[in-house]
Amino acid sequence: MEAWSGRLDRVTHYLTVIGGFCLLAILAVVSLGVVMRYAFGAPLLGVNEIVQLTAVALVMSALPYCTSREQHVVVDVFENWIGRWGRFVGDILSRAMSGFVLAILCHRAVLKALDALEWGDATNMLRIPIWPFYAILAVGSGLCVLVFAMQLVLVISRGAE
């Protein structure tokens, strides 16, 4: 199980390469937009749309990485107070419930992507199809579900510590 967990960690790590490119792409587009407007008097049209859609890819490619490394904000002041069984139950409950809600999000995002593909939904200005971005949302949340499932198995197999 530890080996599978390691593999999943590597997948989430590789995914951040996409996130890194998205980050730099947003940086480039925003800066270029300013330079074009002030230096050449030719503002880039649809910068907002490009940034908004790229942000979806950025966040959803980084979220599984952040989740697998357990870097989310946690209130851990009551850690000692709840004891090892409290921590054990809490770890199981939080992962199971988070995974459940993200699984529903993944399911809804898949349905929305299919719907947007069928109806040809696109952005207002640049007419960029939006279904791929709902698909990215589905993939990112789906990977988070896998991460939570893996963490759940590991927590249960290790028992109360």
Add this chain to the structure above:
Amino acid sequence: MTPFAAGFLGIACLFVLLILRTPVAFAMLIVGFLGYWALEGLRSAGGVLLTESYSAISNYNLIVVPMFVLLGNIASVTGFSRSLYDAAFAWVGRFRGGLASASVLGCAVFAAVSGSSVATAVTLGKVALPEMKRLGYAPGLSTGSIAAGGTLGFLIPPSTGFVLYAILTEESIGRLFMAGVLPGLLLTVLFMGAIWMISVLDPEAGPRGAPVALAERFRILGQATPLLMVILLSIGGIYVGVFTPVEASGIGAALVILLALVRRRLSFADFRAAVLSTLSTSAMLYAVVIGANVLNPFFAVTQIPATLGEGLGTLGLGPYGTLFVIILAYIVLGMFMDGLSMLVITIPIVFPVITSLGFDPIWFGVVAVIVIEMGMITPPVGLNVFVVRGVAEGVPLTTVFRGVMPFLVAMIIGLLLIIAVPGIALVLPNSMFG
């Protein structure tokens, strides 16, 4: 069950999940989704979950978070932040407690490229604490000044606190950024005043540093000038209306990367580390926003904010009495909760109450951020205190907590001044936007 009772049950469940160490983002997501499901059915809850999540991550204004985080990370790995501290020390180091004052000043300037109080405390702490130890500074003063100075990262623009507040309340990020400038400078001056007083009362606590010749001072300042110019350009650009906050963040980050490349200070490994750290921090912050976005519709359906507002109104405390109660609740919560979590959980409930009392929403954003900053250095859960304790090896936690007390008093004075004179926060945004 009435929607109102469901709302209170939801809040109780939220706190239970937080106590059980569920990440704040997911605790809000779970309660928001399940609560909405219970009241409006699965179909509506699923719709809200998808719509709110997508709207959070595709929010154009929220992109300032990864951009400014990248800016701060690059400035940190390239050592530009060190030049800020050196410049501050060259100019104020010769005064009583000069090194501690330089640290606070360095924190204030670094806060203008970083939106995070933890990043500010860690970055400046690593540079300044060994220097203060070498010169024999009292551990309480040295660690206290860094822990308190670090909180400026949450107030001086670009501040993640203001970005989240703006997203949650649909206020202007630009206005909030500008509103944070003067209170940030006021707190910086008050912190330096606290250091001066400590050093006067106990000269051993903060000895003077060696004086630096005027020419040398200008030379050292020259080394920090490029980063200062980036700060001036990005924040000044927002003020004069040349850039939107998103553009300022993009231009700022691009310029710092360009600067680092020109000066050959950025290796590929450092760049990769900065990008990875930016992605992780951004994902964490976006997750919190997604959680808050899903929780808000649930609260709206339960009508908890409106009922709470009416309830507080019937107490007859008046606007300032009610504000006092809210601030007191924030201070108590801040003792146990992380600032970011506190902001996203409480603002949807408190904000309607505040606006119904006639308070300016921008001004309250500043007040809320300062109170949350206080929570970062108050026991038992002062995040910045723990962070500084981690950097300052061998200093007991109680010493750091004792060390921040004078700065906490300075913050209370600053807060009271801003409550008494709202213009301190509002003059810049009003002069900019009218």
